[in-house]
Amino acid sequence: MLKAITIAAILLTLILIQPNLSMGAESQEQNFSTPKKVDAPKTKETYGGAFSEGFEEGVKGWVSEPSWFGRTLRFETVSKPSPVYDGKYSLLVTGKGSKPRQASQIRWIYDLSDRSIKVEPNLRFTFAWRFPEKTFSHIGIFLTFSDGKIGYYISSFYGTYSNSTRSYIYTYYEPENTWLMHQRDIYNDYGVAFGSIGGEVKIVTVGLILSDTYATGTQQTVYYDTVEIAPETRISPSFAAYLDPASHQVNPGDVVIFTILVKPIGAYRGGVTVNLSNVPSGFVASLSQDSGTPPFISGLRVAVGNSVNLGTYRLLIAVSDRENMRLINATLNVDKKFRFNFEVKPNTQIVGLGSSTYFKLSLSLTEPYGAAHIRLSASGLPRNTSYTMNPESLTLTNRTILNSTLTIGVTVFAPPGNYPIQFTATDMDQGLNSTLKAVLVISGASFTVDVAADRPTYKQGEKVTLSGAVKYLEDLPAQGGTVSIQVLSPSGTTVHVASTITDISGRYSDNFTLPKQAEIGTYNVYVTVSLPGYQDSQGQATFTVGESQTPSITILNLYLTDIAGHNRSSFTPGETVIVRVVVHNGGAELKNGMIWVEVANPEGVPISVTFIELTVSKGSKITLGVSTVLSGGAVTGYYSANSYVSDKMISQGGKFFANAKTVFQVY
Structure with missing residues (x-):
């Protein structure tokens, strides 16, 4: 029995796909100030069982992995102290695009195998970053464990992600141009993802990620600081206070905001107060919060009087408990006066x-x-x-x-x-x-991407050929697009990575040979296409090796017709658009699966989202049609129609097997 349900447009966020980490979608809540710092002044502590990095020595000890698809990036230390860390340096990471723009990912690794850092209760992981603009897919830090598993912690700008059998991922969605600090319990994160630890597991590497620096074609920048791994028992309870930024360039009459970050160190549970003093004449300063239990953030608002003379002014911030006090200067440089x-x-x-x-x-x-x-x-x-x-x-x-x-x-x-x-x-x-x-x-729609394997099923050791087409609006071929291909095994391991260019007809192809001992099951193919001046587009397909125990879903075709069944690529306001999707299953039966169809207007806002629940048996091909009525006042322009196939609701732990996209014009 088929069940068709139309849901509100806000569910669009459930069906976005971005395969940069080869994962599907669930969001995590934001965390803007939950850091702790190891109570040690050195960079890269040498004692066993812990690690502390402040980047005072640049990237000494860090090793770069090759970037994907020819991306060129550079690493260097900041030429002045970070405004947050009281004289400590942060690491500046800058990515520069090649032409044509290409998808990429850079990873820098630090070997921790000699530290004997065991994954035990209360093992704390602290890290901090800042990004001036969201001009790439995501940044992050990851840990690799001695049993081959991986833990990712990323700040995501485009796309959504979820766990796999060999890796977990915690995702933050955060604001630009402010320092963001996080603390995690590695033991708990590992246990939630993989269950209890059966034997001794250690952390063998820590790494930095800067991924897909292709969004603008210009230089993109990220700052990293305070990478620390240590048992909580090694941290003396206290608190720390930081100011972001340390100074503001202002004009008379301006109003500026500083952020005061008060954070616990170790198991600190006390209360602290925030006070202001030495406020210069002609300035008015106020706090959004003057006391609390760390971690918390207080906003410092400073209004500059119209008659203030040019010069440099400072006011003093005192953060204290009954025993300790932290003093911070907020600096305001009053420049030329605008009239x-x-x-x-x-x-x-x-x-x-x-x-x-x-x-x-x-x-x-x-x-x-x-x-x-x-x-x-x-x-x-x-x-x-x-x-x-x-x-x-x-x-x-x-x-x-x-x-x-x-x-x-x-x-x-x-x-x-x-x-x-x-x-x-x-x-x-x-x-x-x-x-x-x-x-x-x-x-609005930029271009569409499709990808398919030459056969739905292969034997171990056989050759796999992948091909597809890239088209602009109105089905015009997109020549010269950079196609980045990644193939994942059933366990989530990357088995093939390639890059190619679309030909004059907008088509591309690639092939590789499966290992003789290739895993049995369903393989996922992810394709990202970059064209200068356009947003990137993605395609996804599957194939099976041997007798798959999981579904292998491919969207063979996604096209549009009117209610009479005639193929159409343009419509007028008031007409009915039929989105037709052809789905094939080359693997195990997909029971109670879901086929999603979404139609979005030229501004990218969904005007309808529909899913159909059904069972797709092994080897079967199903064609479905979903209707959308354009309103009489529908805006003109290019609309997009997207289709996805999942095993169940994403909010219930479901995952996507395939997706496809096409466009049409309303005139």
């Missing part, structure tokens, strides 16, 4: 292909006298877009607020993605530039 206020709204605009949007700029004098002649400009727009600034020049007088509008036109050929737009207001009399940033999000 006008400048604001841009909104801070983010989402626009579909073939549409337009706008940002509103508001300006006014800071003083009720004089005049200022201002010229406005914008930069950072992607290709195949245009803009007008109206008006482009303003004369500010008195306290009148004047407005200007930046209108952006986006053609159907513009590359989807997130683009930071910089707005500049130039005081033509003083020659000062005031800049603000907002984000333009161009959403």
Whole structure:
């Protein structure tokens, strides 16, 4: 019996796939300040049973693994102390893209095999990172264990992940441009993922990850610091306090925010207070929280008076309990005084292909006298877009607020993605530039990817041929795309990695030979395609070796028709779109599986999400059709239709076997 159920668009997050770590999807809650630091001043402690790294010696002792698919990256230490760690250095990791842009992953490894770090109760793992922008797939740190298993801890920007039989993963979804510190209990994490430890398990390596630095084609940066592994019994109870950032560059009339991070060391359970002193004249400072039990965060808000003179000012922050006090200086450098206020709204605009949007700029004098002649400009727009600034020049007088509008036109050929737009207001009399940033999000389909094996089932030692096609909108072939291929065995081990380029027809192919002792079961094929100026797209397929005990699902075709059954690639508002999906199972029976169909508008917002529950027997091929009625007021542009196949609801521990995507136009 088939059961068709339409669910709310918010469930879209359940069916996104990003296979960079070869895993499916479940989210973890954010953790912004739960760190502890090993009470030792040295870098890379030499005693057994523990490890502490502060990167004061750069990457000494760390070994780089080869990057995937030709990516070039460099590692270096920061030229000045990190603003969070009171004079301790952090590690700057910078990735630079090649042309054409290619998927990649870099790993730096530190060998811990001589440390004898046993996975026992209360083994604490502390780590910290900061990323100025979310311009890659994910960053993270991982541990490898003596029994071959792996533990990942990542901050994810695109995609979702879940555990496998040989690895676990904890995912954080975090804000940009602030230090983020985490602490984990390795013993508990290992036990939750793999069950109780039967014998002695040790940590043999710790590694850093910077993955898929392809989102913008420009330099991307991550900072790492405070990698520590130690039993809690080795940590003396206390607390630590840090300020982020250590200083602000401000103008008279500005308001800035500092973040005070108060964190426990060891088993500290006491209460601490936060106090301010030495607040300079003309400044107003306040705390969002003045006491608490670590860990906690307090925001320090500082308002700079309009009449404050240029110069450097400091105020003192005292964090204390009954026995100890930590003192921190917050520094404010008051620079040249702007004669006008400048604001841009909104801070983010989402626009579909073939549409337009706008940002509103508001300006006014800071003083009720004089005049200022201002010229406005914008930069950072992607290709195949245009803009007008109206008006482009303003004369500010008195306290009148004047407005200007930046209108952006986006053609159907513009590359989807997130683009930071910089707005500049130039005081033509003083020659000062005031800049603000907002984000333009161009959403919509970019191109589609399909992949399939030449046969559904193979024997051990046989040759496997993989092929597929990459197409732009309107089924135009995408030539010159970089295709990154990864094949995983039934146990999650990578058995084949390759990179190739699409030909003039948009097609690609690759082959490899299975080992004579290849695992029996279902193999997963993940394909990521990169094209300059476009968001990457993914494809997935499966095949089996021998008599598989698990399903091997392939989406053979995903196409669109009208209600009369005629193939269509374009529709008008008010029409009914039939999304048809052809599914084949080359493995064991998929009982009570789910076929998902989602239709999203040009801004990427789902207008319908439907799943159908059914059983797909071994060797069978099933064709299903799901209808979506376009509203009479449907926006024009390019829509996407996506299909996924899973064994059950993802929120109930299900996993995806296959996915496919196509696009159509509403005009």
